[in-house]
Amino acid sequence: MGTPTPPPAITAAGLRKRYGDTVVLDGVDLSIGQGEVFALLGPNGAGKTTTVRILSTLIRADGGTATVGGADVARDPESVRRVIGVTGQFSAVDALFTGEENLLLMADLCHLDRKAGRRRATELLDRFDLADAARKPAVTYSGGMRRRLDLAMTLVGSPRVIFLDEPTTGLDPRSRRTMWQIIRELVSDGVTVFLTTQYLEEADQLADRVAVLDHGRIVAEGTPAELKRLIPGGHLRLTFTSTADLDAAARALDGSTRDDDALALQVPSDGGVRSLRAVLDRLDAASVEVESLAVHTPDLDDVFLALTSTERTPA
Template identity: 70%
Template sequence: MTSLAIAANGLRKSYGDKTVLDGVDLAVPEGTVFSLLGPNGAGKTTAVKILSTLVTADAGDIRIGGHDLAADPQAVRGAIGVTGQFSAVDGLITGEENMLLMADLHHLPRAEGRRVAAELLERFDLTEAAKKPASTYSGGMKRRLDIAMTLVGAPRIIFLDEPTTGLDPRSRHTMWQIIRGLVSDGVTVFLTTQYLEEADQLADRIAVLNDGGIAAEGSAEELKRLIPGGHVRLRFTDPAAYRSAASALREATLPHARTGSRGGTPVDEALVLRIPSDGSQRELRSLLDWLDSAGIEADELTVHTPDLDDVFFALTGPAGIPAQTKENVR
């Protein structure tokens, strides 16, 4: 079995009478990207601060990189790197000097520190700007330098707290490539983000934090299947074929393609049928088999599934998703 880079059970934290984290459980396998989503104030940054030894939890058992956080926080600090919401880059000195400062803080020998700094500056495409004050860097360059500084100590677990906030789309995609490269090298990434597309693109598993607890957890595809509204769209150019398909659909035995509230929905003016579906391979195979047996040939078949925006709003809205449905994805 894959070892866990991060394991937390019963994580609790309150500030006065405000409970921020109320019994949160987290399990992050080594060499994966785990993304924690949630609305502003949900406790994402508090969770990162606790797991990275910056804040003490009120309760909970936490192991990071195999080390007990309460018993040996120094060992945890030696295994992790942290890039917070706000850049740790010192704008008054050059990019190279920022890197060498981090090397000194990690007690690297002078020659080793210069070698590591040069390698990371090259890896993050910052060599040409290395001698310039960091205050002259663009937002994307500062973020790359920030992560490069985090990597000076060769951490195997990295916490990235909203690393692409404020970046333009090109810089954001560059950052995604950097994160993917880290994971391919075996690094574990704990990512918090407000960009749902970012979690969808990067995360192996996603947890949605709301009201102090984990509202749901799973892969992006598993979470999307929690939300109703997915369907298969059949489009016809021949009105006769459309009417034949609509008639056959009313007598269909497909699990989700029956008449009534969950049946296929005809849209006459567009010659389109919409059949509720979760988009799974099993359901698509069942639908295609039914189309073949009924002698129906649509001109176009497309699958439409809810996205992470739908999941986020459903999980963090007033009503949320029924608890029994959430349990199915854990």
Template identity: 70%
Template sequence: MSSSVMPTPRRGGGQQPPAAVSTVGLRKSYGDRTVLDGIDLRIPAGTVFALLGPNGAGKTTTVQILSTLVSADGGQAQVAGHDVAASPDGVRAAIGVTGQFSAVDGLITGEENMLLMADLHHLSKAEGRRTAAELLERFDLTEAAKKPASTYSGGMKRRLDIAMTLVGAPRIIFLDEPTTGLDPRARHNMWQIIRELVSDGVTVFLTTQYLDEADELADRIAVLNEGKIVAEGSAEELKRLIPGGHVRLRFTDPSAYRSAASALREAARDDEALSLQIPSDGSQRELRSILDRLDTAGIEADELTVHTPDLDDVFFALTGTSTPSQIKEDVR
């Protein structure tokens, strides 16, 4: 499958929630290199959106434009109801950004990092101390608050980084590869923090090099390749774009196995394992059709499993490159 695959259609029905972030025809070039070639996005408020793409696809450039760090060459973008080009101050007041590299100052304590951020947001001393204390407790950093941040583990620094981002109570947070370099336990702790943020109504725009992270967290995922959005949808919708899905039926009774093989002639047989494999996109409609055919023939399988391609398969098929977990994002 090539990069000409069109985005999957959005689910219909009901009124869509308001968009926290939207872009139309967003374009950006550096010299003669086109980084973004007219991308359209609509991210509902209170959701997690993940942007995936190979090295140099433009993920970080997209975050930089939406967070007003660089300007677009064309198209329109709105964040929290503010036009990025016309009202950058309004955008900045509504967002928080945590980049690939921690903004934590290791020379001062965790508490001092928090209070410094409170000063930058023009909070009063009392309000700054209250906010810092609440966030340090929320992110399980109270015991370490008086210690230099240079003594923190990678996971603690990431938690402090996000706590600092939350000082200004942003409604939209851009997380650019927030779990890079963390061990599995710290990654899972970060995932829980992200879920809690969303449950509080915060919108999270996530870029990640870990496909399982997008699969675990994101309500919607977009795949960016050669400056274009080549597919968009939920993780399950994206997996259905890729051939290779199948339903596997296993039997313990050889007679039932032979009868099922006769009823499902398109199935691939494994006579030794008494199992049948039927090509399927994993949809409820196809699964019901297979079960109805078995019911009509009076056959019951002992085990039924549905196999669908994972996001690694999707990523490779759409971009023709290695998966993000095998590469590093470049500066753009």
């Protein structure tokens, strides 16, 4: 008898939200497994933050249902709040408090006793490489340090589901990668992460599954690899040393596109080893030497641009 599939960590069915005449969410459905990193992508105003606010009980939906940790976000918000942590776009850190004081304040809010709160604060300061700055006011912290402290504060209550709303906005590349590593460690501990981001590389690096939200609707969902396969445009770019080689290659490779100025040929391809080998075999058979070769496969940038519209409505 197989192991039963655990219930989803997060579900949503037909979520709707409007502000005045503006429809922000227009029937959003989600099912996110335990221990999964789920990334919600979309342009500004698409409804990403509204989705997070509904699922984290900060606002109520106008229609539809949602559960987090098995509890209904509308009927049993207290149970939801006991299992979640939220790191928003804007830091919750009190700049006048030290890093340690910020964590101890969160421990009080999570109803930890004094001893347990101090122990948890020490653990998190060490984990987030903030121990040396623990007694310094947060106003002296760099952007990356402040963002790490913000996430550490989210973890004081040991949540099983974490909402990260654009957690690396404004961070330099090194600090962003540090945050990525922290998120990976959380997931390895079994935490479910719901991530919104406008950094498509971030979603590609971290997410098990990605959904693209546009004008309040989910327009595509799947693994990063599945979404990339939705978009045509993969190709090989071959360059040659002479016009004669370019001519011979163009004859050998049907459907290719020439760039005579660059002595280059663009050949449709999925970027796989088999298709690459087939192209090179045909060039070998035609006795054509290739000077250089580059492979382009669609990335999440291509997916994002292809699936989202340019006309935005306020949200």
